[in-house]
Amino acid sequence: MKEKSGIGESLGRLVKDPSSLMLVLICFAVLLLFVIYPLVFVIFIPTGGDWGTFFSKSRYGTALMNTIVSSSLSAITATIFGFIYAYAINYSNIVGKRFFRFIAFLPLLAPSVMSGLAFLLLFGRGGSVSQWMKAWFDVELDLYGLPGLWIVQTISYFPLAYMTITGVLRSISPNLEIAAQNLGARGFKLFRTITFKLALPGVINAFLLVAINCFADFGNPKLIGGNYSLLAVEIYGEIINNQPGLASVMGIILVIPALLVFVLQNKIMSKGSYSTITGKPVSGLNRITTSRKTNILLFSFNSLISLFIIAMFAITILFAFTKNFGRDNTFTLDHIMKVVFNPSSPAVLNSLVLSLISSLLAVAFALVLAYVVVRKPFPGKRLLDFTAVLPIALPGTFVGLALIVAFSSGPIILQGSAILIIVAMLLKQMPVGYRGLTASFKQVDKSIEEAATNLGADSRKTLTTIVFPMLQKTIVANFVYAFMKNMNTLSTIVFLITPQWVVAAVSIFNYAETGTYYWAAAVAVGLMGATLGTLGIMKLIFGNKVKIFDF
Template identity: 85%
Template sequence: MKEKKGIGESLGRLLKDPSSLALVLTSFIVLILFVIYPLIVVVFTSGFDNWGTFFSKPRYGRALLNTIVSSSLSAVTATIIGFIYAYAIHYSNIKGKKFFRVIAFIPLLAPSVMSGLAFLLLFGRGGMISHWLNSVFHIELDLYGLPGLWIVQTISYFPLAYMTITGVLRSISPNLEIAAQNLGARGFYLFRTITFKLALPGVINAFLLVAINCFADFGNPKLIGGNYSLLAVEIYGEIINNEPGLASVMGIILVIPALLVFWLQNKVLSKGSYSTVTGKPVSGLNRVTTSRKTDVLLFTFNTIISIFIISMFAITILFAFTKNFGRDNTFTLDHLMKVVFSSSSPAVLNSLVLSLVSAILAVAFALVLAYIVIRKPFPGKKLLDFSAVLPIALPGTFVGLALIVTFSKGPVVLQGTAALIVIAMLLKQMPVGYRGLTASFKQVDKSIEEAATNLGANSRKTLTTIVFPMLQKTVVANFVYAFMKNMNTLSTIIFLITPKWVVAAVSIFNYAETGTYYWAAAVAVGLMGATLGTLGVIKLIFRSKVKIFDF
């Protein structure tokens, strides 16, 4: 019997299943209220006068140009470094590969603003290296502005590029490379014609992901940028000056390149085909690796990057555990007791609580969305799907701006509450889980759920007793990702925090901006400790069901 289709038929089925109806309606309400509605409010808040102001002042035009230039430069260098770093691990015979993998993972435990803090401690005015260069060689080092921002964003986001590219390199079958080598291809020619072409989608994807993050970056430009102003910093200034209309204009303009990048990522890449046609790898074949001379160069490159990362974390730890490193190197726990464990400074605890709550809600909501979109026929499915993935294309700065403009007045006032911070975190991390769970649902046979339904289980019971256990690994993996990102987020929530609900990333930024670097370092160490501790507990609970520290 042919299955009936159409809006009327799907609506009729939905009405016969109260659990599914409740899930669909709840999903629409949440996405309309916190995604679509804030976008509309921002558009109407901008106003024609504010658009005129923006285009009439050269300062704002320079901020836009600076944003595009710095983000593009940082994305290019971060992608190049990420590719070389990943290539060295997967295509060379260098020693210490596990060590290099760990080093690439470490920056993900800390907010990007910590890179800005470490950069100030090393290369800022009065920084260790700056002071040494001045005292020994009489060189005045001034890296504030574009040079410093370029370096900091490259180091901050190169792990993102590395993680994206390493997944592609790992999945490339050695069959085609070995066949090309047997036909005479060697060295750079083999790399250029085979390996790089197969890895190109991952390289482009890494560039686009880094570019989106650089567009939204707020902390590093504010700390390092100096007079080199970016749109995210200008938006923050207008919110502080109570100019939501002008901030909305700049927020909309900031979204345009981000949406363009998102479109390229989803449309252009999907048209290209960069895959082998040789099927599964032949058993016993080993990947073509680099020459001994190239191994030396790759090992040197990875070592330099690792030393730079270790130095940035080491200087932060030294400032956290000494009275004032460089001036008074006496070991102390006073800074940690003051800004981490004191009841008057709950930033790290706030981050932990809000991140856990938001991560749980984000994964739960992503699971519900993926379930109803893949499994349930209902009108408006495409709209729901679009609304679910839209926040991933929006810079975090814009998400925070939209929420504060929308919910600081009107029928629903959430300004100053923990709920608004949780919602902001949820919106930014939920689309990643939604995409992953959507792909997982497509791989699970629908007949299992249909059998449960035939035995009398409604949608809620099917979701909790059948679907969730089957997708547990994916759910936990997305929870871990959401938790880590929430712990480190700054640009998304910078407009939303209050003295009561200040979080660790914001505290690091505030202390660094006022020059109390030892307190900023102590909060950074506390944040990383809390993140590692929580991940360790998750690993103990789920054991082999989730990979966290397996590099």
């Protein structure tokens, strides 16, 4: 018998299941309040004068063009570096693959602004490398502006490109490459015609992901950019100057290219099939690896990238544990005690508490959202699904701007509260969990939940006793990802912090801005230590469900 469908039938079934109705209403209410309402507010707050100011002043047009240029350049180089790095690990016989995987993971532990800080400590006007170049070669380095920003963003976001591309390279079955080799394809021709073509969707996806992150980057442009103005920095300045209308105009302008990138990403990823799973057994087939000469080149490249990343972490640690590295190298714990364990400077503790709360809420909300969208028929499902993934397409700077503008006045005032920081973190990380859990729900047979319903379990009980245990591994993985991102976020929450709720990433930025690099470095070390410690505890609790330390 064919199951009845239609709006009336969907509503009827929903009304008969009060717990499902409640879950759907909660999902709609949360997304309407914290996604749709701030977006509408920020779109309508600018006046005609604000728009006129933006288009009449050349500095704003220059900032927009600089944002597009620097983000595009950084995305291109980060993607190229990520591809070469991933190719070396998956297609060569170089030694130290485990080590290189670990190095690629390291930048994920640190906020992106730490890359800017380390760059200043190494290559700034008083940096270690700059002083050495001046003393030995009488060369003064001046990498502020586009050159320095290009380098820093490339290193900051290359791990994101690496992770995206390495997953695609691993999924390529070796049988196609072996077949092509048997037909005469060798070396670069084999790479160009088979391997790269199969990896191309992942490469494009990596480029677009990095581009979106570069668009939203605030800390690195502010520290390294110098006179090279970017839109995110201009927005920050207008918020500080209490010009929300003009800031909103720039936020809307910033969102347009980010949304175009997001739409392009989805279009490319949904086009065509690049699957290499044919149903034929491939056991015993070994992937074709690179030549000895190529191995040497790939090993050298990965070593240089690793050396740069290690230098960034090393200089940060040295500044954190010496009185003033380069001038007074005496070991000390004073900086750590002053800015990490001092009750009057609880930035690291605030980051830990807010990140844990927001990550738990993000995963819980993503679970409920995925459950009702995949399993429950109701009117407005497509709208709910679109609204759920929308924040991932929005630059973090714009999300923070929309929240501070919408909730600093009007019927609901949350400005200055920890709630707004938690909401901002939740909005940026929830879509990732929602996408992953939606895919997992579609892989679980619906009949299991239907059996529980037939035995008298309502949606709430089914969700907690049936669904959650089955998806526990995915839930834990998404929590780990959300926690790490929340600990390191800056651009999303830089407008929302208060003296009571300063977080570690903002403290690093503030200390670096004022030139107290040893305190900035100490907070960075404390933040990484808190992140590693928390992930270690989670590893002990969940065991193999947490893969973050498996390289």
